[in-house]
Structure formats: C-alpha cells, structure tokens
Amino acid sequence: MATKKSTKKAVDSPSGSPPELIVVSKSVETPHAMEAMEAAKAKSKPPQNTLAGFVVGQKLQLVPLFGDTDEEVADIVSKSSALEGENDLSKMRQFYKVEAASDENLEDLAASLNKLDEVEGAYVKPGCMPPVYFEDDGTAEMPEGDDVPISQNLTNNQGYLNAAPQGVDARYAWTLPGGRGNGVNIIDIEGGWNFSHEDLRTNVGGLLGGTNSIDPQWREHGTAVFGEMTGDRNSFGVTGISPSAHVRANSIIGVATATAIRRAADNLSVGDVMLIELHRPGPNYPGGDTQMGFIAIEWWPDDLAALQYATNKGIIVVEAAGNGSQNLDAAVYNTRPSGFPSNWRNPFRRSTGHDSGCVLVGAGAPPPGTNGGNWGADRSRLGFSNYGSCLDAQGWGQGVTTCGYGRITGSNPNNKNEWYTHFFNGTSSASPIVTSTVACLQGIQKAAGRALLTPSRMRQLLRTTGSPQQPGANPVSQRIGNRPNLRALVAATASRRPWCGVQFTGSLPQGATRKWFTHSWPDHWHVIWTVVPTAPAIDGSAQIEFKVKTTRQNFGLIKYFIEIKNLKNYPVSVEARYCVIAS
Numbered sequence: 054m055a056t057k058k059s060t061k062k063a064v065d066s067p068s069g070s071p072p073e074l075i076v077v078s079k080s081v082e083t084p085h086a087m088e089a090m091e092a093a094k095a096k097s098k099p100p101q102n103t104l105a106g107f108v109v110g111q112k113l114q115l116v117p118l119f120g121d122t123d124e125e126v127a128d129i130v131s132k133s134s135a136l137e138g139e140n141d142l143s144k145m146r147q148f149y150k151v152e153a154a155s156d157e158n159l160e161d162l163a164a165s166l167n168k169l170d171e172v173e174g175a176y177v178k179p180g181c182m183p184p185v186y187f188e189d190d191g192t193a194e195m196p197e198g199d200d201v202p203i204s205q206n207l208t209n210n211q212g213y214l215n216a217a218p219q220g221v222d223a224r225y226a227w228t229l230p231g232g233r234g235n236g237v238n239i240i241d242i243e244g245g246w247n248f249s250h251e252d253l254r255t256n257v258g259g260l261l262g263g264t265n266s267i268d269p270q271w272r273e274h275g276t277a278v279f280g281e282m283t284g285d286r287n288s289f290g291v292t293g294i295s296p297s298a299h300v301r302a303n304s305i306i307g308v309a310t311a312t313a314i315r316r317a318a319d320n321l322s323v324g325d326v327m328l329i330e331l332h333r334p335g336p337n338y339p340g341g342d343t344q345m346g347f348i349a350i351e352w353w354p355d356d357l358a359a360l361q362y363a364t365n366k367g368i369i370v371v372e373a374a375g376n377g378s379q380n381l382d383a384a385v386y387n388t389r390p391s392g393f394p395s396n397w398r399n400p401f402r403r404s405t406g407h408d409s410g411c412v413l414v415g416a417g418a419p420p421p422g423t424n425g426g427n428w429g430a431d432r433s434r435l436g437f438s439n440y441g442s443c444l445d446a447q448g449w450g451q452g453v454t455t456c457g458y459g460r461i462t463g464s465n466p467n468n469k470n471e472w473y474t475h476f477f478n479g480t481s482s483a484s485p486i487v488t489s490t491v492a493c494l495q496g497i498q499k500a501a502g503r504a505l506l507t508p509s510r511m512r513q514l515l516r517t518t519g520s521p522q523q524p525g526a527n528p529v530s531q532r533i534g535n536r537p538n539l540r541a542l543v544a545a546t547a548s549r550r551p552w553c554g555v556q557f558t559g560s561l562p563q564g565a566t567r568k569w570f571t572h573s574w575p576d577h578w579h580v581i582w583t584v585v586p587t588a589p590a591i592d593g594s595a596q597i598e599f600k601v602k603t604t605r606q607n608f609g610l611i612k613y614f615i616e617i618k619n620l621k622n623y624p625v626s627v628e629a630r631y632c633v634i635a636s
Contacts, residue, residue, distance in 0.1 A: 069180035069333075070244065070305050074151040074159045075118070075355050076166055077174040077394045078104065081146040084123035085171070089115045104171045108151070111162070118148040118355055119315050119362070129315075133365060142362060147173065147394075148355045150309045163392055176392030178353050179338075181310060181331040183243055183274040184373040186416070186437045186450070186479035187344060205289050207461070210454040210475060212423055213281075213486055214294060217538040218431065218520035219420050221486060223294045226493040226539040231500025234283075234295030234492035240317040241278055241485075242310075243330035245271030246302050250456050251463075251470045252290035256283050256299050262316050263304025273457040275302060277477040278330055280456030281485035282492070290473060291455055294489035297496070298326075305331065310350060314359035323367035324495050324505030328488045329360075329411070330481060332375035336385050347377035348439060351400045351409040352386065354393055364410025364508045364608075369495070371488040372411040373480035374439040380531070381441030401443045408608040410508045412491070412515060413443050415533025416450025416483040418525060423452035424475040432536055433525025438480060440531040446515040447522065447533040448483030452476060487515070490537040497543055504635040506546065509609025510577030518542055553632040558587070560626045561597070561619035569629065572612040576605065579635040584617055587626045596625050 078085055089105040099106035108115045120126035126146050133142050153162060159177045166175035213220040226232035245266035248259055257279060266272060283300045284293035303317045310331065317327055331350050338346030349372055350356045363370050374381070381401040389397050398405040416438035418428040428451040434440055435450045454475045463471030491511060498505050506514070519535030519542075556571055574580060584599040602614040619625045 069182040070310075072159060072180050073178045073309055074153065074163060075176055075178060075353075076104070076115070076149045076151055076172060077354065078147045078149065079171055079173045081143050083171070086115045086117050086149060087123050102169060104166075104169055107166065107169060111153075113162070114152040116150045116152060118150050118309055118311050119145045119359070133362065142358075142365065145358055145362065148311065148358060150312075167392055174354070174392050174394040174397075176353075176390065178310075178355075179333045181305060181333045181350065182344070182347070183271060183330055183481055184332040184347070184376050184479045184484075185274055185477070185481040186376045186435075207291050207454050207473060210424055211291055212419065213449050213453065214292070217540065218536065221294065221490045221537045222539045223490075223493065226497065226543070229497050229500070229543065231496035231498070232493050232539075233496065234298030234489065235496045236499045237295070237298045237492040237495045238321055238325040239282060239295070239298050239300045239328060239488060239492055240303050240321060241275065241282075241300065241328045241330060242303050242305065242313055242317055243271065243275050243278070244268070244304055244306050246275035246279060247272055247457065247469060249470050250276055250280075250472075252284050252287070252456050253279050255285045256297060258299055258301040261301050261303040261320055263308040263313055264306040265302070265304055266306045271306075273459075273472070274330070274481060276457035276472075277453075277455045277474065278328070278481065278485045280473075281453065281477075281482065282489040284456060294486065295492035295496070298489065298492040309355075311355040311359035314356065315362055318359075318363035318366055318368055321363075321366070321368050324499075325368055326488055326491050326495070327363055327368050327370045328484060329370065329372040330484060332373055332377070332480070335377065335379070336388070336390065337377070337379060344376045344437065345378055347375045348379055348381065348386075349373065349375050349413060351411060354397050357400050357407065357409055360409040360411055367505075367507060369491050369506070369508050369511050370409070370411040371484055371491060372409070372413050373484040374413050374415045374444055374533075376416070376437045376479050377439050378437055379439045381439055381443055401441060403443055403608070406607055410608055412445045412487060412508075412512050414480060414484045414487045415440055415444045415447045416478075416480045417447035417522065417533055417536060419449045419452045424454065426452050426476070428452065430523050430525030432520060432523040434522070434527040434531050434533045436527060438483075438533055440533050442532060444532050444534050445512050446487050446519065447536055448486030450480065450483045451478045453478065453482040455482070487537060490539060490542070493539055494542050494546065498546060501547070503546065504577075504579055507577040507609070509575070513609075514542055514545055518545055551632060551634045553630065556629050556631050558626065558628045559617070560624055561617060562624050563622045564619055566616065566618040568614060568616045570612055570614045572606055572610070574611045574613065576609050576611050578633045580613070581632045581634060582613065582615060583630045583632075584615065584627050585630065587628055590621070591623070596621050597627060
C-alpha cells in the first residue's frame, strides 16, 4: 500500500440529511393518517381546524412515524407493551411525519399545526450529520506532514486494540470463547457505506433499509465505522474489535431517523447492539459551517421514543454524544422548545424518568504519539466532545486507523475499495470502539452460557470499570467517562456467584389472600422467588400457594408483587425467599 502526503483539507465538511417536520397528536386513539388519506381519496374536505383537514387542505402527507399505517403502529405498541419494557410506549401512536413539497416553509407549517386543538406539538428537527469532527472552516483536524510510514498490515497502528489503558484490550477478549463478538448482531444507523471495501467482506450483511448515500462524506464515514468494528481477520488492512459480530447498516437517507431506529430494533434481538452515528444542531447552535452546539439526537421527542423502544427490547444502544463542545448538564437543555409536547423532559437529566436507556459516548484523546499525532493527555476530553453527567464511556476521538477516506491507498489510488486512514475522529470514531467492546462482551457471555447483559447493566459496567478519564486541556469534571477495558469487564461479569436470602416474613389468617411488593431490584438480576410456610401443616397437605408478578418502575429497576393465599382454616406464617442466579 502507498502512503499519500497529508493535506490539511483532506475532505470537505459532509452534508446533512433533510430536516423533518414532526407532529404529535393529543390522542393515541384517533387514526389521523388514515383519516387524512381517506379524505384525500374521497376528495372530501374535512374542517380546516382538524389535523386531517389541515393536511388535506395544504396538500401534505401525514405518515405514521413508527409504522406504515396507524394499525401497524398500534400493533407494534401492543406487542411491545406485552414484553418486559419499562417505558409507556403508547406515545408512539401519537407521532407523525409531515411530508411537504420541497419549497414549503416547514417552520410556518409547524406554527400552523400547533394552533390545532388535536395537536399536542409540532416541531422541525434539523437534519443529522455524521459526528466526525471538522474545524469551523470545514477542514478535518489532522496532523501536518506525511502519514506515519506503514506496512501493508495496519493492525500495529490500531492501538485501540491493545491492553488498557492504551486500548480496550480486544486482543485479550479474542483469547476467550465468543470474544470476537460471535453470535452478536450490530446495526449501524447513519447515511452511507462502501460495502465493496476489500476489508469488509466476511461479516457485513449489507443495507437493511433507507438509501445508501452517494455523498462520499457519508459513505467514507460509514466505511470507517465498519472498519473499527468488523474489519476482516486477514493479512492486510485493519482488524475490527469484534470481527466475528454480524454487522448491518440502516440508512436515514429517505427515512425519518425515528423510523430507521424502530426498524433496526425490529431486526435485532435481546442482547444485540445498535449504533447511532448521528448528531444534529441543538439550541446553542449559532448557525453557519460549524458543529458547535451539535448534540445527541435523543433530545428530540420522537427520537427519544424510538430509542426507548429499542432499549425496552433489551437492545444495547450506543449513541454518539456529539461534537458540539456542549455541557449537556446546562440549563438550556432543560428548556422545552416551542412545539415539543408538554410532557417532554430533558433526557440528558436521567433522573427525570425520561431516560433513553442508551450508552452515551464522548471523545477522548488517544495516547500522545498515536500515528504521529498529539492531541493532549491520554483519555482527556477533546475540546469538541460534548460532556456531562449522562455520558457513560469514551473512545478514541482522534488518530483512529480504519477503512475509508483514502489517506492510505493501495496500488491504484483511485480504487476506493483499498482506501484506509490513520485519522478518523470525533465521537464518530469513539462510538464504534464502545459498540464493538459491548459486542465482544456479549459474545463472551453467550459462549459461557451466562445471561446476556441488559442495557442498564451494560451502562453500569462501563461506568464502574475501565481506564479513568484524565485531566488535560479540559478537567475531569467535564465528564466523558472511562475508556472501556474488556479484561476488567469480563472479570466483573464472570465473578458473580448466586446468592440467596429471605426478603420478608408475614402471617395470613385462615383462607386469606394477601399481596406484598418489593421494589428497586436491578433488572439485570435473574431472581427466583419461593414462599414457604414456617411451621408444619397439621394434616400434611398444602398450606399455601403463591404467584409472582413484575413491573418496571423505571429504567433498570424491577418491582416484584408477591400474592400469597392461605389454603388452611387456621393462620399460617410464611417467609418469602429469593435467589439471584445471575447478575
């Protein structure tokens, strides 16, 4: 492979996806899209002060956000509510996307929609961009001069594969059964990928939905993300952290972001992984060609609902925190924007009960000298990375060797299938490191016959293990979290042994039925309940029967309801015992 001379403007700033006009209805029962469609077909004119009437009168299209029809959304909600999810998903029936002519002023339409009695809120979401970092003049931040000379095999430049604290210790995970992400599925949500790249041939499953963008900035970005996660095990190029995981793509081009997330979730199973490689301008965005003020997409109500749908299903969702240099604990993010529904609360404040359940990832500096660059103290917050109490983990935000971009080429510099780079960056490069770390850990859990980790447990482990954030140009109080350490993660999940105890005792009068509840049990614990009498039966027959029911009180916590019936004509004392068999 040849090494190309560096130029400061290596790539142009990528273009974003189109803005989206979202409507939130007040009712979950009225099939607004069906009503508007039937009125349009019949060429009738419903009253203009109704949602259907406005849509027909303005020649717009009203599309359910979480399904092709109102009935499909209702069915999805019904099935999801029957599972173990913790959020009220009925709100998914309230979200619609308005499709208008390209010359329509979406902000004006939103203002008119917000005046309708049937509308709880209407807002325009800015388009998304991939969270690769660009300076304000649109140039990629890379070291000056030539790339570091390399051989055909680039794995020696992938320091993020190495032992902690430099990397995530993927090489250790690879020595364990399942440690390459075996049996785990990943779906990456962004805009474009090169599925023909020479180093992405083994475990890449192609495009799930949406349009694979021809914009080279989207395409090279997605290719670089795939290289970090699932670069093939071979004698050339790079090797992904989780090369045995099965990775697919789902594009937001031509599809609402919330729709793309929901569809991806429906193509994943409990314990699988979803990666959100998007950010968009928030309330502090000053305008212009800058990423200042860009934030994680969960701040917008419909995307939050979609992400909660995914994490409710037991999918680990890893989300880029964004490159906006923002303190996500700032008061501005608590202020409900005009058009957001009245029940919206800031998801960055997880204590509000509006937790997305996602693993939020910030960008930290790699060790000085990585690929000839120096971006500050190892594991310190890079200045562009968003930060705050909601961030769970960090990955390398600079100097990442992976597929794409063409700073390193093969024998034919124009053959994009042989393109590589040493300088992929942003929360874009940080998030795939965390995603594939999660996949390796889940693969190890599967191979060992242990329970797959839940979203809350995975987030807890990433926060309590790993290589700590370090001070640098920015203090550790600007939290981006620890760099994951697979050796420590494996030790934390493998060391737990079953334990048992008595949770409560009680007494039941003859023939009586009583209920007890016990709350705040971590959802990753697998708990077996048993209720036993504490004194022998007079006649030796059964004394009691019991039932156990559960609910999720909030993200990551379970409440158990234990109903006990006395089958005898005399009082019976009981004790309720638990045994935690996996955690």
